[in-house]
Amino acid sequence: MTVTEQRTAPERRDDPSHPQHVDVLIVGAGVSGIGAAHHLQERFPEKSFLLLDAQDDRGGTWWTHRYPGVRSDSDLFTYGYRFKPWRGPSIAAGEEILNYLDEVIAEDDLASRIRYQHRVTAASWSSEDRRWTVQVTRVDTGEDLRFTTDFLWMCQGYYNHAQPYQPRWEGMDRFEGQVLHPQQWPDDLDLTGKRVVVIGSGSTAATLIPAIAQQAAHVTMLQRSPSYFLAPPLTHELAVTLRQLEIPEEWTHEILRRAYTAQFNELARLAHEAPDELHAFLMESMKPLLPEDFDVDKHFTPRYRPWQQRIAIVPEGDLFAALREGKASIVTDTIETFTEKGIRVSSGEELEADVVVTATGFNLSVLGDVAFTVDGAAVDFTERVTWRGLMISGVPNMAYVFGYFRHSWTLRVDLVSDLVIRLMETMQLKDATMVVPTLRDEDAGMQLRPWSDPEDFNAGYVMRSQHVLFKQGDREPWTHMLEHGAEMEILPKADLEDGSLLYR
Template identity: 50%
Template sequence: MERPQQDSAGKTQDFDVLIVGAGISGIGSAYHLKTQNPDKSFVILEAKENIGGTWDTHKYPGVRSDSDLYTFGYRFKPWIGPPIATAEEIRKYLRDVLTENDLNSSIRFGTLITRCSWSTAEKLWTVETCKADGSAGPTYRANFLWMCQGYYDHKNPYLPDWPGMGDYKGQLIHAQLWDDSVDYSGKEVVVIGSGATAATVIPVLADKAKHVTMLQRSPTYFYCYPNRSDLADRLREIGVDEDTVHRCVRLDYLHNLKMLDHRAREEPDMVFEELKELIRQYAGPDFQFEPHFTPRYRPWQQRLAFIPDGDMFERIRDGKVTAITDTIDHFTADGIKLASGDELKADIVMAATGFKLLMMGGITFEVDGKEVDWSEKATYRGMMFEGVPNMVWVFGYFRAAWTLRVDLLGDFVCRMLRHMDEKGAKEVNIVIPPALANEPLLPWIEDDNFNPSYLMRDMDKLPKRLGEQPEWRHTQDYWREAEDIPAVDLDGAEFAYS
């Protein structure tokens, strides 16, 4: 298909592939498509006015990655900074990828997708859009959709409806909706939550606030370590080029993550003792873990929060931060009344309570006029769906860096598009083989395997896994998928071409 010019008049524009989202998933996918399938025309539709996705949405103090950038970054673009990076450093990395690969002109900013409709007769997706002000935008048509818009609602975070919130006279703000005008200098601040967001923001708040209290319903595991890679430093010291440094350090992190995941299952108590020892290096040798730092689940059953340079525990050691484990009974005019009867005085309350899942960005999908209900769809490897042709959804990893799957699926999609061209096919559909027709549709992920609150409360919105077959679920196992996905037989029984 000949690459069309942008049409500002709002007429229909045709492309071979349409990529949704200009965050880390969409930019990586565009790179793979351009380099592996240079004959394909494509466009990237981005609802925001900036690139970055998550790294543009979140603006709370200190926002940073909770995965190392050697694995959270792309395999094709060396990372040369500290392993844990700030949001601005990540956005710069993404901007460099766009510039170095001439991808900027492929992005259409401020483009909100309202409907995606597949026509079997035309073998095309029709994508209707609007602008930020609600006025009609261009209509796009494409043979293939590459969904990279993430899995949560960027505008509406999860905020529990606690009693008495309207009575509170201080400032109550969700981390996802942080306003830079909030002045926390010299203030009493309560941060509700103890996950990665809380662990990120608390040390920064503590540097200016009078005091910060971390109020948690239940404790979290934390991994403290210096924000450096000794291996990377040594390789650079002896003159190894950055491409090789990146490959070696990436493999080193992947090996260590694999061992940690395995040991967390096989010897969780020993892993916890090792995590404690790392924390003591920053919090002090007499640091007490009961009751505020002894979780009720095993390590890695929820995401392990990384604390670079142990910054939060240094603030706890210095008396700038206090942890409290309790539940909220109600808000008062001056703060929060706890179930225990204690009251926390607070000038500012920040809710680091997570987000709401939003399948496919809340976009309406239709296949031949019938609306798609994702909660009833069986998933093939967590990336394609039975009965939804010519579409891949990028959903990354929880225990390993999200972007590892961006690279894996980039290779897969490009290989599939070449395979379709070789067959002369315009459509690929996922079908359930007859031998599996009676397998039950089960929740997206096993709750005894990985059970963070944001998944558990919205699990009913997600697609389903088919029985216990690994190819009919998102296994969350990068190391297995790194072998399995490149070996997928594209002429297998689950693929129907026309």
């Protein structure tokens, strides 16, 4: 261990009577937190830092989501980090992504800096002390701990891991089979020969159904309304070609990263400029993969235009293959009631089932549901405004990472990390110990808009949570949820001295 490592590696001490202090405290050891830690350590090797995570291992959703077939819904050349080449197929299983994160942890020597089973419950900022005091509960022992930090970096993701979205339907109590949510999948569940109904039409359902259709007697996708699907190859043909030519993996990673980014930027452009054209393309691309005489208009025409929700990826069209083979079917209808033997839908049809899987989505967690106070006053996030989608008005020395919904999440992890690092550099140059996003005189009376504009993105989990989320304004730098094509130009050039950040 070098002298610098000896100085900056935080001492492993969990003593509730003596708060442990670090320069930067990162909340979350998933894709966002591990990425943030890499960028922080690369630029500021002298800073001490820790990562706290409530789970008992790394990976966030890739650790907690264990349902059959769990995989990325983004290509790994853009879901992987900019700094770490991806060497596998374009679409990867959850275990492969965990292995990738393990490599980053090992290469950056992060294991000693991660504290698992540490759930952050509250964070209090003191302007007098210029630091955060963070309350933590040890999940395994119930012990209460305290940490202090100069800068708090929230990388906890947006899932409520403990409480998935689970609607209640009439008659559920009299159903004689098993009802479960993918987020709480039991390890010992055997579906061999079982009749399964999967409620939902999104990415989770599309991933789960092909995986369980091979063992179940039959799987029915029961959807109230359809989603858009895209069926790319498991591995991009360009990646296959480059690897056959023994092109260095670093080059392959960058080339494919640019190719996929350009592809999704084009999807975004078409969605805004020619939605009918994009709709027709998506419909026509599915038809050859579906059974003959399949009612595409009924089962695959969403109520929303393309890009208002995420386009679900079904690599090699595996969902459609299960439909062609008769191992799966789709019913588009609403639930009237559960019965003893299954579900009766509004048409009167009864879908018999031994197991019902409610792939109905999740609940959004606002900054990990941590209770924030600033100088003794509780922070009501519904009254706050985002600063470029990575800081909150009136909340000092705190950044958060929120990735893209429609592009790969991690594309934004890298962009946000770059900007946070540049902010820390600016603070250092100004000899500032405090920075707080502050509305300027010209922002007085600015129109406040909802966290997500329904005309732009209206997924159910977002619409259900609008009332607890912070707002955005009608101008920079108080906007967020921009397309990646715009942000890759805007964020690297963001003016950190335009008066919207108050340095002290």
